[in-house]
Amino acid sequence: MSSSQIPVLIPVTFLLTALLIPLLGLINRSLAQVSAVIASGLALVFSYLGLQAVLSQGRISYHIGGWMPPLGIEFILDSLSAFLCVVFCGITLLVLIYGKTSVAHETPGKDIPFYSLTMLLLGGLSGMVMTGDLFNLYVFLEISALSGYALLxxxxxxxxxxxxxxxxxxxxxxxxxxLGLAFIFYSAGTLNMADLTQMLPFVQDTRPVSIGLVLMVLGVGLKMALFPMHAWLPDAYTYASSTATALIAPIGTKVAAYVLLRLMFFVADPDYMRHDLHLTQVVGYLGAIGIIWGSIMAICQKELKRMLAFSSVAQVGYIALGIGLASPLGFIGAVLHILNHACMKGCLFLFSGNLRLRLGHSTIPKFSDTLSRSMPWSSAAFALAAISMIGLPPTAGFFSKWYLALGSIEQSNWIFLAVLLVSSLLNAVYFFRIMEKIYLKPRNAGGNDSHGDAQQPVAVARNEAPGTMLVPTLTLAVGLLVLGIMNAWIITHVIHIMIPSGL
Amino acid sequence: MYDFIQGYYAYLFLATLFVIGLWGMMTKCNLMKKIMSMSVVQSTTILFWIVSAYKDDARVTVLDKSLGVDNPDIYLNPLPHTLMLTAIVVAVVTLGVSYALIINIYREYNTLDEPTLLERMK
Incomplete structure (x- = not known):
């Protein structure tokens, strides 16, 4: 197979499967999940091959219908988009395997529309990542968003x-x-990203272009749940089914963050964005406020899923903060955090799904140490992901924060550095609170049992989640350790190549 | 001032419409009215593309043998119009999904009024 077809193969695989699933579902309901898993496995293989091809021979461009780029639509696979594709196809594959038991348990009878919508969502997201045309990006954005609304x-x-x-x-x-795109299009006369990079410097000092860029960043910021625009996220994530949340939370907002990176550092001139429009700073400071606000709100929550949703707002803030630094270190931090956060949040949401299957709830005050004995593996996965969220060294979460902190020091931006440190403490507060309950708090901690009595450990029956749910959870948790150890390799071999020339 | 209004009246009208739509989405309590305002915002965006594509004395992009293809000024740019056909389809689909959702909400709570809805959700 020639690698030149890969950019278009990934979205097409997902979109075709979205059509196939309702038909296959007529024959046998269980085929829906199987075909979804096969499709995302295929897409993972394609994107891995694509990443290898890109790393060895540079970017791949596919012209749809054979029309040449500035006029026709172009699909581009470069190191950044290939990397993102590998990340979200991997996470998706694990979550879909997980879905087998979880979807049947939480939303019985709805599995065929569920998997069909999932494939549509992924088709839209992969299209957003691949496309080299800004209007095409809008169409894919709406495809993924619409299927996302239905899934949630x-x-x-x-x-x-x-x-x-x-x-x-x-x-x-x-x-x-x-609306922003209209301003850009009528000023620069093109929608193709590569072409626009050439054209924008000639017109970028005019008012329509700056208004257009601001409007586009605003729109993408809303999709990404950047701080003042995050209000939709906690409710949507809390009330949806576990699999849907575990699917959308790690990758949905990340792809919007990717679009923001693309827009600010690749399409527009980074220097112009930083020094004339000050948009990167605005995004960075909004991210910083979001980090603190999201963490504080997460501490206040009683429900695990809602807490994780607020922590998502905070984590998106880290990516925005990396964009705000607008330096190679900030860029590395942001991209690495996209990968790390996808794994961490995926793992944590899968854990809350395991709880919903076995306990029927995920209310934090009701947790006790019976949990760590009845579900030892899930609890271990949770602990590992929580440590990574806090950012302790051997796990992946440490390294993205490390690069963000280095970037802040490099620019003497002490506010960002303080935000990073304080947020780690706040993360520690809300995760250690749960870990204490899971591992240390006895079941009847009423406080009135006499001190001297050594509490007899109550025999607790093993009630671990089934294999299809446990294996993805554990894989993600172990993945966090592996990513942490491999981070130097990932940065030198993959992320360094994608740093845009203008930074 | 008069020249400004005369030169830009379409844009002024669209700006007003856009703000009306956003205002409706933020302040109206009835979910149906929210959808209507949302639709106004979307239509404004589409109209903005169409209005901006307007050229004085230009014709539809169909080849006229007597005029030839040498002078691009006499033809409209067809791209915005075709793009907006796609955007209209997207807008219709959005309406479809939002109606499906509010039908679901109405079946569940028997109301579309947001304060009442929040009351019944407790």
Whole structure:
């Protein structure tokens, strides 16, 4: 197979499977999940081959319909998009394997639309990553967003309203993006990203271009749940089913963050974004506020999934902070955090799904140490992911924060450095609170049992999650350690290549 | 001032429409009205593309043998119009999904009024 077809093969695999699943579902319901897993496995293979090809021979460009780029639509696989594709195909594969038991348990009878929508979502997201055309990006953005609304709407009885709010805000965001694109298009006369990079310097000092860029960043920021625009996220993530959340939380906002990176550092001139428009600083400071705000709100939550959702707002802030630094170190930190956060959040949401299957709830005050004895492996995975979220050294989470901190020191930006340190402490507060409950708090901790009594450990029956759910959770947890150890290799061999020339 | 209004009246109208849409999305309590405002915002965006593509004395992009293809000024740029056809399709799909969601909400809670809805969700 020639590698020149890869950019288009990945979205096509997903979109075709989205069509196939309802048909296969007519024959046998269980085929829906199997074909979804096979499709994402195939896409993972394609994107891995693509990454290898890109690393050895540079970017691959595919011209749809054979029309040449500035006029026709171009799909591009460069090191950044190939890397992102590998990340989210990998996570997706694990989450879909996990879905077998979880979807059947939480949303019985809805598995065929569920997997079909999942494939549509992934087709949209991979299209957003690959496309080299800004209007095409809008179309894929809407494909992924619309299937995302529907996926989040399949959940408990509050899910519809949460999904509806996400829909109105998301549509407003997309409209802002399209409006901004109109300003750019009528100023520069092209929609192709590579062409626009050539054209923008000639017109970028005019007012329409700056307004257009601001509007587009605003629209993408809303999709990414950047701080003041994050209101849709906690409700939508809390009330959706576990698999849907574990699918959308790690990759949905990350792909929007990728679009922001692409827009600010590749399409527009980074120097112009930083010194004339000051947009990178605005994004960076909003991210910094989001980190603190999200962490504080996470501490206040009683429900595990809601806590994780607020912590997502904080984690998106780290990526925005990396963009705000607008330096090679900040860029490395942001890209590495996209990868790390996808694994950590995936693992944590899968853990909350395991709890929902076995305990029927995920309310934090009800946790006790019976949990670590009845579900030892899930608890261990949770502990590892939590340590990584806090950012302790051997795990992956440490390294992205390390590069962000280095970037802040390099620019003497002490506010960002303080935010990074304080947020680590806040992360420690809300994760150690749960770890203490899982590992140390006895079941009847009423406080009135006499001191002297050595508490007899109550025999607790093993009630671990089934293999299809446990293996993905553990794989992600172990992956965090591996990523932490391999981070130097990833940075020198993959991320260094993608740093845009203008930075 | 008069010249400004005369030169830009379409854009002024669209800006007003956009703000009305956003205002409706933020302040209206009824979910149906929210959808209507959302639709106004989307249509404004589409209209903005169409209005900007307008050229004085230009014709539809169909080849006229007597005029030839040498002078691009006499033809409109067809790209914005075709792009907006796609955007209209997207807008329709968004409406479809949002109706599906509010039908679901109505079946669940028997109301579309947001304060009442929040009351019943407790």
């Amino acid at each position: 709407g399949i959940g408990n009885r509050r899910a519809s309203l949460a999904a509806f709010r996400y829909l109105t805000l998301g549509t407003a965001g997309a409209s802002f993006y399209l």
